[in-house]
Amino acid sequence: MPVITYREALNQALREEMRRDERVFLMGEEVGLYQGAYKVSQGLLEEFGEKRVIDTPITEEAFTGVGVGAAMVGLRPVIEMMTFNFSIVAMDQIVNSAAKIRYMSGGQFKIPMVIRGPGGAAHSLAAQHSQSLEAWFCYVPGLKVVMPGVPKDAKGLLKSAIRDDNPVIFIEGELLYGTKGEVPEGEYTIPLGKADIKRKGSDVTIIAYSKMVLLAMEAAEELAKEGIEVEIVDPLTLKPLDETTILNSVRKTNRVVIVEEGWEFGGFGAQIAEIIYRKAFDYIDAPIERVAARNVPMPYAKNLEMATIPNKARVIEAVKKVLYFD
Amino acid sequence: MPEKILESFEIRRLEILDPKGEVDESLMPSLSADEIKKMYELLILSRTFDQRAIDLQREGRLGTYASILGQEATQVGSAFTIKKSDWIFPSFREMGVYMTLGYPIHQLYQYWAGDERGLKAPKDLNIFPICVPIGTQMLHAAGAAMAAKYKRDPIAVITYFGDGATSEGDFHEAFNMAGVFKLPVVFICQNNHWAISLPRERQTAAKTLAQKAYAYGFEGIQLDGNDIFAVYKGTKDAIEKARRGEGPVFIECVTYRMSSHTTADDATRYRSKEEVEMWKLKDPILRLKLFMERKGLWTEPYQKEIEERSRQIIDEAVKVAESVEPPHPEDMFTYTYAKPTFRQLKQMEDF
Ligand SMILES: Cc1ncc(C[n+]2csc(CCOP(=O)(O)OP(=O)(O)O)c2C)c(N)n1
Ligand SMILES: [Mg+2]
Numbered sequence: 001m002p003v004i005t006y007r008e009a010l011n012q013a014l015r016e017e018m019r020r021d022e023r024v025f026l027m028g029e030e031v032g033l034y035q036g037a038y039k040v041s042q043g044l045l046e047e048f049g050e051k052r053v054i055d056t057p058i059t060e061e062a063f064t065g066v067g068v069g070a071a072m073v074g075l076r077p078v079i080e081m082m083t084f085n086f087s088i089v090a091m092d093q094i095v096n097s098a099a100k101i102r103y104m105s106g107g108q109f110k111i112p113m114v115i116r117g118p119g120g121a122a123h124s125l126a127a128q129h130s131q132s133l134e135a136w137f138c139y140v141p142g143l144k145v146v147m148p149g150v151p152k153d154a155k156g157l158l159k160s161a162i163r164d165d166n167p168v169i170f171i172e173g174e175l176l177y178g179t180k181g182e183v184p185e186g187e188y189t190i191p192l193g194k195a196d197i198k199r200k201g202s203d204v205t206i207i208a209y210s211k212m213v214l215l216a217m218e219a220a221e222e223l224a225k226e227g228i229e230v231e232i233v234d235p236l237t238l239k240p241l242d243e244t245t246i247l248n249s250v251r252k253t254n255r256v257v258i259v260e261e262g263w264e265f266g267g268f269g270a271q272i273a274e275i276i277y278r279k280a281f282d283y284i285d286a287p288i289e290r291v292a293a294r295n296v297p298m299p300y301a302k303n304l305e306m307a308t309i310p311n312k313a314r315v316i317e318a319v320k321k322v323l324y325f326d
Numbered sequence: 327m328p329e330k331i332l333e334s335f336e337i338r339r340l341e342i343l344d345p346k347g348e349v350d351e352s353l354m355p356s357l358s359a360d361e362i363k364k365m366y367e368l369l370i371l372s373r374t375f376d377q378r379a380i381d382l383q384r385e386g387r388l389g390t391y392a393s394i395l396g397q398e399a400t401q402v403g404s405a406f407t408i409k410k411s412d413w414i415f416p417s418f419r420e421m422g423v424y425m426t427l428g429y430p431i432h433q434l435y436q437y438w439a440g441d442e443r444g445l446k447a448p449k450d451l452n453i454f455p456i457c458v459p460i461g462t463q464m465l466h467a468a469g470a471a472m473a474a475k476y477k478r479d480p481i482a483v484i485t486y487f488g489d490g491a492t493s494e495g496d497f498h499e500a501f502n503m504a505g506v507f508k509l510p511v512v513f514i515c516q517n518n519h520w521a522i523s524l525p526r527e528r529q530t531a532a533k534t535l536a537q538k539a540y541a542y543g544f545e546g547i548q549l550d551g552n553d554i555f556a557v558y559k560g561t562k563d564a565i566e567k568a569r570r571g572e573g574p575v576f577i578e579c580v581t582y583r584m585s586s587h588t589t590a591d592d593a594t595r596y597r598s599k600e601e602v603e604m605w606k607l608k609d610p611i612l613r614l615k616l617f618m619e620r621k622g623l624w625t626e627p628y629q630k631e632i633e634e635r636s637r638q639i640i641d642e643a644v645k646v647a648e649s650v651e652p653p654h655p656e657d658m659f660t661y662t663y664a665k666p667t668f669r670q671l672k673q674m675e676d677f
Binding site: 297 | 389390441442459491524657662670
C-alpha cells in the first residue's frame, strides 16, 4: 500500500469526489491560489478552475450561509474553515440553518454540505486559535461529526462525508497534516457511523479519536512492555456514534479509559462514558477514567500548554488506575 | 416625476508628505521640530523592533510573528495623537502603536515568544489584548465607546484592523452600532493591500474602503498611510471630533505589507516583485527623512545616533524578555474565572 500524508489523503478525497460529481465545489479562505492554509487543496484550483475552487473574502458566516443556500438548491458544497476556531463566527449558520433546515421544512430541503478544516490543539497558537470544539457540534441534532486520526481514515471518511446528504462537520487534526500512513490504492470509502479497532488487546479499552489515537498507540506500546494489552477503539464518527463496537470492546476488557483533546467538563468523552455506564454497567470492573484537557483556555506558553493537553504519561497513569495498579 | 438624488457622497483622500519628502504646507499640521524628530525616532525604533523580532523568530526564540514592515507611519502617526486616557483595541499587527504609546518593549517580545503575560498592560495604558479572530475587537471598541458616553468620559476609543477585516460581519455591525449611537470611536483600517494571499480587490468590490462608513451614516476618509503627517492629521481630527461627542469616523490608511503575512508565510509565492519594489519607493521612513533633511533636522550623525540608541533599547528589551521565568501552571487556573471552580481546584492539585 502506498504511504502518504494525512494532507495528501484529504487532497485525494477532494479531487476524486470533485471529478466524480460536478455538483461538488470547494469554498473558503485561501483554498485556491494559496492551495489552502494547510495546503490541503494543493492543485485543485489548477484542475477545477475558479468556478469550483472559490477563494472568498474573510467572512465565515457568509460563506457558510452561502453554502447552505447552494446546498438547498442542489449543489454539494465543501466549506473549508481555515481552522475550526473561526467556525465560531459562523455558528448561527451551522446550528440554526445547516442543521435544522431539513427538519423545519419537513424534509423538503436537504443540506448535503461538508464543513471541514483543522481543529484541536495546535502548538503555540493560544486561547482563541487552539481548541477542540467537537462537543459543541455533537450536541446539535442534524449534524454529523467526523474526526479521523490517520490518512486512510481521512480519505475514506471525507469521501463518504461529501456523498452524505446531511451537513457533516469534518474536523481534521491541525497537527496531523504531515503525519504519514498507508492508504489503499484506488477507490474506497469508509462509512460514517462505524468505529474502528486500531489495536487489539484484552486488558483495557482506550477510546480515542483524532490525534489522541496516536497518543493512545504510543501509550499502548509502552504498556505492552509491562505486559498490559490495550485495545484501542477509534469511533471515527462521533455522531452518529458506533456504540456497538465500543460496547463489545468494553464487555471484553471490562476496563475503560477515554482520551480526548477537548475540555474535560462537558467533553465528548462524558457522553461515551454515559453510554458505557448505561449499557454495560455490569461489565466494568473499575470506574471509567477520562484523560482530557484541563478546564482552562489554551495557554500560549509552551510549558502551560503541555500541562493542559493530554500526554502519554497521563494516559498510562489512567490505564494503571483502571487496572488498580497503584 | 423626475428622479431625485437623495444622497450622494465624496471620498476625501488626504496626502501631505510625498515620497520625495515635499509637503503641502497648506495642510501641514502644526508639529514642533522636536515632535517631528520624536516621530522619526519612533519609526526607526519600530523598524528595529520588527527586524529583531524576525531574526529572533528565525533563531527559534520567538513564535510566529506578524511583521509591521512598511506600515510604521500608519501606526506611529496615529498613536502619536492618542492620549493615555483613551482606549485602544488592536488586532495583531500594531507593534508600532504599542511602541509609540510607551508600552514596555520587553513585554512585546515576551508575548510573541509565547507568553500571555506580555499583554498585561501597564496601569496607565488602556490597551486591550491582541485579538486573533479577525474583526471581533471592533465591537469591543464600540462597546467601550458606549461606556465612555454612559460615564460621560471625554475620551476617544481607537480600534485598528486590516483591509481583510472589513469583510467580516463584525466590522459592519460595529460600524452600525457606532453610527446609530453616535459613539466616540475612531476606526483605523490599515489597508496594507493584502490579507494573507488575498489582494484588496478580491476583498470587496467597492472602490475604497473609506466609503463603507457612509452606509452607516458617518464619515470615512482615505489617506496615504505611508505619509506620517496625513495619518497624524487625519487621526487627530477624528479623535477630537469623537471627544467632542460628534460621533465616529472611519480612517482608511493606504499602506503596504512589505513582509510576508507572518513568519510562517512566503509572499513571493503569490505577489509580484515589481509590486513590492514599487512600494519600496514609497517607504514611510525614507520620505520623512528626506523632509527632515530639507528642514535641517536630519544629519548622518543623527541617524547613526538614533539607530544606535534603538539597537540598545531593543537589545535590553530582548534581554529582559528572555530572563523572565516561565509562567506557573497555577496561572492558567487563576485567570479563567474570578475564583477557580471546584473542578479546577481538583485539577490544580496535579501541579
Ligand atoms: C475570524 C477569522 N478568520 C480567519 C482568520 C485567519 N486570518 C488571520 S490573519 C488573516 C488575514 C487578515 O487580513 P487583514 O485584515 O487585511 O490584516 P493583515 O493581516 O493584512 O494585517 C486571516 C484570514 C482569523 N484570524 N480570524
Ligand atoms: Mg491586510
